[in-house]
Amino acid sequence: MTGIEQFLADKGIYFLTFFLLSLGIYGIITCKNYMKKLIGMNIMQVSAIIFFLSLGQKKGATIPVLLEGLTNSDAYNNPLTHALMLTAIVVSLGTTGVGLALLTRIKEKFGSVEEEEIIRRQDKL
Amino acid sequence: MPTLVLEAILLLALIIITMAVIFNRDLLIVIITYCAFSFIAMFLYIVMGAPDVAFTEAVIGVISTIYFIITLKKIDRRCK
Amino acid sequence: MMRKVIGILLIVLGLGYVFVSFDFLPAIGDSSAPAHKHVSDYYIENALKDTNSPNLVTAVLADYRGFDTLLETTVMFSAGVCVVMILGSKSPLRKRYLVPKEILKGKPYGGIPAYKTVNKDVMTTLIEILILLYAIYVLLHGEVGPGGGFQAGALIALAYIVNVMVAPDIKPLFKFTKINAVAAAGIGVFIYAFTGLLTMFAGGAFLEYGKLPFPIPENDLHPVGIMMIETGVAIGVMATIITILIAIIERVRFDDDRN
Numbered sequence: 345m346t347g348i349e350q351f352l353a354d355k356g357i358y359f360l361t362f363f364l365l366s367l368g369i370y371g372i373i374t375c376k377n378y379m380k381k382l383i384g385m386n387i388m389q390v391s392a393i394i395f396f397l398s399l400g401q402k403k404g405a406t407i408p409v410l411l412e413g414l415t416n417s418d419a420y421n422n423p424l425t426h427a428l429m430l431t432a433i434v435v436s437l438g439t440t441g442v443g444l445a446l447l448t449r450i451k452e453k454f455g456s457v458e459e460e461e462i463i464r465r466q467d468k469l
Numbered sequence: 470m471p472t473l474v475l476e477a478i479l480l481l482a483l484i485i486i487t488m489a490v491i492f493n494r495d496l497l498i499v500i501i502t503y504c505a506f507s508f509i510a511m512f513l514y515i516v517m518g519a520p521d522v523a524f525t526e527a528v529i530g531v532i533s534t535i536y537f538i539i540t541l542k543k544i545d546r547r548c549k
Numbered sequence: 550m551m552r553k554v555i556g557i558l559l560i561v562l563g564l565g566y567v568f569v570s571f572d573f574l575p576a577i578g579d580s581s582a583p584a585h586k587h588v589s590d591y592y593i594e595n596a597l598k599d600t601n602s603p604n605l606v607t608a609v610l611a612d613y614r615g616f617d618t619l620l621e622t623t624v625m626f627s628a629g630v631c632v633v634m635i636l637g638s639k640s641p642l643r644k645r646y647l648v649p650k651e652i653l654k655g656k657p658y659g660g661i662p663a664y665k666t667v668n669k670d671v672m673t674t675l676i677e678i679l680i681l682l683y684a685i686y687v688l689l690h691g692e693v694g695p696g697g698g699f700q701a702g703a704l705i706a707l708a709y710i711v712n713v714m715v716a717p718d719i720k721p722l723f724k725f726t727k728i729n730a731v732a733a734a735g736i737g738v739f740i741y742a743f744t745g746l747l748t749m750f751a752g753g754a755f756l757e758y759g760k761l762p763f764p765i766p767e768n769d770l771h772p773v774g775i776m777m778i779e780t781g782v783a784i785g786v787m788a789t790i791i792t793i794l795i796a797i798i799e800r801v802r803f804d805d806d807r808n
Binding site: 398 | 533
């Protein structure tokens with residue numbers, strides 16, 4: 345078992361996280377509907393948060409709330425990464441809200457949310 | 470089970486759900502699958518040892534799904 | 550077709566590069582990585598002495614790095630302002646009467662609408678009060694366990710969403726408009742900045758909790774300062790979420806509308 349664990353710790357988890365990021369980018373490039381592009385953007389944000397949190401792990405450590413007897417600094421996870429990622433999640437909610445407001449206005453003005461129809465009607469305007 | 474193997478299994482589940490989101494043509498199915506994606510990401514944060522981040526992701530995943538369903542009422546449900 | 554080829558090429562090239570030459574990142578779980586060395590050791594060992602709060606994440610977020618949280622609340626407020634500016638014009642849907650779609654052919658509304666079968670008295674007196682109680686518990690226990698200002702604000706907004714969306718034809722308890730909600734978010738940011746100005750008037754630096762002008766011993770002033778900050782953050786996040794909801798729901802027409 346230690347062979348698989350050593351491989352996962354060195355490269356495996358970074359590889360899977362990067363695969364998730366590239367799937368998100370593929371979704372944004374390929375899909376022609378604007379709502380799917382927004383969902384792809386959210387998937388990219390989750391993958392960035394996973395990468396950051398995996399850098400702050402320690403082997404055999406507990407959650408970053410202080411207990412009575414433990415004062416060693418090797419027994420707690422790194423609290424700096426958790427604090428930064430809390431801000432990132434809330435900001436991603438705000439970005440999604442603004443994106444959906446833009447989507448509503450586009451639908452009212454152009455009549456559809458697919459990319460090719462918008463380009464066709466924009467040339468006709 | 471050791472922690473890193475559990476993380477790898479959850480990441481593989483996330484990748485499979487992402488493929489179901491991209492290659493689908495009905496927008497209601499895409500939104501509900503995105504809610505499941507957010508739920509499994511919350512489990513991954515707990516396994517990595519970050520309860521604050523997991524709590525925030527649980528609440529904000531629900532609110533984000535509600536926003537998407539409200540805008541779905543305005544646009545067509547089919548997608549190409 | 551061209552886009553899919555470019556996309557697959559990007560994925561394959563990127564993954565190949567990552568797999569071959571990603572040696573400079575440290576192994577996960579290693580205790581001697583440079584991310585755990587310089588500043589995090591100081592935070593873990595001295596947080597109880599400096600800030601008197603056992604939750605390390607709240608101590609880092611609200612005391613050691615207070616500026617980041619202030620500017621993050623400002624970002625949420627400006628997202629609310631952007632949404633109000635984009636969707637500010639008069640909505641064009643209220644004048645016409647839309648014919649329902651073909652799936653409802655025959656019956657005028659497809660049977661009884663789903664929201665009329667939910668008992669609104671049960672939802673209001675049971676579920677919303679439990680959510681609000683849990684939100685206040687999470688806000689006040691942010692220093693002892695996992696919790697804090699962001700989660701509490703989002704939970705209060707969730708209680709309001711349940712009240713508005715479960716039965717849309719009954720008037721909700723508080724009627725928010727777009728501009729009222731954005732102003733409430735501004736009040737949240739103001740409470741946060743006011744705490745910083747209060748410490749400056751009493752002779753310290755901006756957001757230095759040891760010099761707040763309350764008659765309490767100095768070791769207990771840090772939790773008071775953190776509590777005031779978390780209240781400001783909670784109000785800001787709650788008001789922004791309600792703003793975006795109301796700005797979008799004014800322009801959507803449900804199948805059961807009669808005007």
